[in-house]
Amino acid sequence: MSVVIHQLKMTGVRKTYSTGVVKVEALRGIDLEVDQGEYLAIMGPSGSGKSTLMHIIGCLDVPTEGTYELDGTDVSRMSEKELAEIRNRKIGFVFQQFNLLASLSALRNVELPLVYAGVPAHDRRERAEAALEKVGLAKRMQHRPGELSGGQQQRVSVARALVTDPAVLLADEPTGALDSHSTGEILELFEDLNDTGRTIVVITHEPDVGARARRLVHIHDGLLREPVPVAASGATR
Amino acid sequence: MMGWTETVRTAVAALNARRMRSALTMLGILIGIAAVMLTVGLGQGASASITNQINSLGSNLIIVSPSMSTSSGGFRGGGSVVSTLTTQDAAMLADRDVAPDIAAVAPVSQVSGSLQSSETTWTSTVVGTVPEWTTVRARTVDNGRFFSQSEVDAAARVAVLGSTTASELFPTGQAVGQTISINGQSFVVIGVLTSEGSSGSTNNDDTVLVPLTTFASRLSTSSSANSVSSIYLSGTDADSLSAAYQQVKTALLASHQVTPDNADFTVSTQAALVETATSITGILTALLGGIAAISLLVGGIGVMNIMLVSVSERVREIGLRKALGATPGVIRRQFLVEAGILGVLGGLVGVALGVAGAAILSPVIGITVAVSVPATLLALAVSLGIGLVAGVYPASRAAKLAPIDALRSE
Structure with missing residues (x-):
């Protein structure tokens, strides 16, 4: 209990965009710590800064001010190239629109992060197959995204997010494009993954999705508000 | 990566x-x-x-042509205009004392001729020249023989055909020994040249060769009996070609009594032509x-x-x-x-x-x-x-x- 490993630690993160003469403060001082094995939902309406926060958590963007440590590495001042490498190793993305490449099979899509990691072809295939098995798509590996249902496609992208064994699985509105049945399936998958120790951060504006997480924070006008106590974590299950 | x-x-x-x-x-x-x-x-x-x-013209070749720039300049092959070159020029250049590095001299006159055999008719270039032509142009006779100096001296009515001309005029039979008519004059075919093959648009095998004297008296359209279209010369070897070139030029300048600036002829070597x-x-x-x-x-x-x-x-x-x-x-x-x-x-x-x-x-x-x-x-x-x-x-x-x-x- 002496040393708490924060998988993710933000201190005083601000993000300011200047569009011409107008300065927009998307994040106005975010302090956030996520421990290993947590399942966190970040909820907020559109315009609250939750997309910006997601970009910074996902190392797609860097804060204007403040520091962000991911898995013990300060990534807040990294170059584009270094960020790409960090994303590759530490972040598993799940997007609302799945973002699978239509011309590639499910297997090839899942292999993609390993391609950029420079993993040899044989290992890559084995790991991608294992990831697809984990999300229950062992029989659909050679299907292209167009031949799969929305729920299946999202499971492919979850497999793609898991295949590098990342520090954080970062899901941006993962159920936004899914029907209620598929939504249930994906959320169950997240819970199963979390049960095996996977750190998950979900960004959403849907209260139902947010309620399924074990910890919930709200973002509003670029600031986080954590409803205390987080006793709800078990009760909602 | x-x-x-x-x-x-x-x-x-x-x-x-x-x-x-x-x-x-x-x-x-x-x-x-x-x-x-x-x-x-x-x-x-x-x-x-x-x-x-150009190389197929012969080796170590020097060509003397009438200059185009002078008023009296003739056209090669035209024949209607008096050429500035004559058989005397050729005879002088053949003299070892005048041009020691020249091995052979062949004055040439030519005209377009309509040919007629017992079988058919054909149009070709008729060339009047001397036996040295075979040396200068590096050609050989495949069938029969080339005409001799005595035939040139006697202005004999004999002709040597290029292989194409021979096969066109006598598609079915032997050309040698036959009589053909060239622009209305009858000639006996005594030989057929070895085929050289055509290069580009020029067919070196479509030609008729007759003694220069016979050409002058019977076929030439030129008013001057001893003028020639051009003179082909071959040097003794490649090394002395530039010396030979100079000898030819100097001798002709002297005999034509002209300076290099108003020369009524041009001398070119094969190398210059190629260049x-x-x-x-x-x-x-x-x-x-x-x-x-x-x-x-x-x-x-x-x-x-x-x-x-x-x-x-x-x-x-x-x-x-x-x-x-x-x-x-x-x-x-x-x-x-x-x-x-x-x-x-x-x-x-x-x-x-x-x-x-x-x-x-x-x-x-x-x-x-x-x-x-x-x-x-x-x-x-x-x-x-x-x-x-x-x-x-x-x-x-x-x-x-x-x-x-x-x-x-x-």
Whole structure:
């Protein structure tokens, strides 16, 4: 209990965009710590800064001010190239629109992060197959995204997010494009993954999705508000 | 870091996904490469053909022609105008004391003749000359014999035919021993020359040779009996050719009583002729090749254009790849490789088209269109280079895309 490993630690993160003469403060001082094995939902309406926060958590963007440590590495001042490498190793993305490449099979899509990691072809295939098995798509590996249902496609992208064994699985509105049945399936998958120790951060504006997480924070006008106590974590299950 | 095999595999997949467009893009490079190969090949072929033609005139050859610039200058082969060259000039040049490095002298007069055999008629060039002609022009008689000096002296009505002329006039039988009529005068065929083969548009085998004296008295349209169209001389060897050239020039200047500035004749050596011809075909080749190179440049711009379209179409894909860990360098390399593949494939097909075109064109135009291996390799290297250069700007645009902007685009 002496040393708490924060998988993710933000201190005083601000993000300011200047569009011409107008300065927009998307994040106005975010302090956030996520421990290993947590399942966190970040909820907020559109315009609250939750997309910006997601970009910074996902190392797609860097804060204007403040520091962000991911898995013990300060990534807040990294170059584009270094960020790409960090994303590759530490972040598993799940997007609302799945973002699978239509011309590639499910297997090839899942292999993609390993391609950029420079993993040899044989290992890559084995790991991608294992990831697809984990999300229950062992029989659909050679299907292209167009031949799969929305729920299946999202499971492919979850497999793609898991295949590098990342520090954080970062899901941006993962159920936004899914029907209620598929939504249930994906959320169950997240819970199963979390049960095996996977750190998950979900960004959403849907209260139902947010309620399924074990910890919930709200973002509003670029600031986080954590409803205390987080006793709800078990009760909602 | 992403390996080369994966980069190439990804690039090929991307090009394959847009097959029609990739093919059309390659077309630009393809046409450019084929055009450059054909024009340069044609130029080299023409140059080789002309050089070969000049060399086939004989070895260590010196040609004296009437100068065009003087008012009295005759036209070679025209015969209607009095030539400034005469048989006396030829006799003087044959003198060892005048021109010690000259081995043989053959004055030549020629006219276009209509020929008639017992079987058919034919039109050919009729040349009046002396027995030394065979030495100077390095020709041999295949069948029968060449006419002798005594036949020249006697102005005998004998003729030697080129192999083409012989087969045209006597398609079914033996030419030697037959009588033919040349512009209404009858001649006995005493020999047929060994075939030399045609080079380019000139057929060295379509000719009729008669003694110079007979030519002057019976066939010449010139008013002056002893004028000749040109004088062919051969030097004793290649080393003394420039000395021989000087001897001929000096002797003729003296006997014509003219200075080099108002000389009524020109003396040229084979080497000079080859040089002139080569420089002319060289200029033409450069000109045509330059035009073809412009089409290659346009092809390169086409590649750049399509790559730019491709980048803006695939913004989302680029964003995703970056999110998954593709560094700007990897993205840049991927687009460069795509452009390079377009260039190389276009180049390969272009080379194939150029080789095929050369094979088809050569017999049609009668000039061997030269396709050399170094030129082909150069063409491929150039097409790769064009692809890469054309890819630099689109690729760096792709590499610079911010992942969040790229992911956001719909």
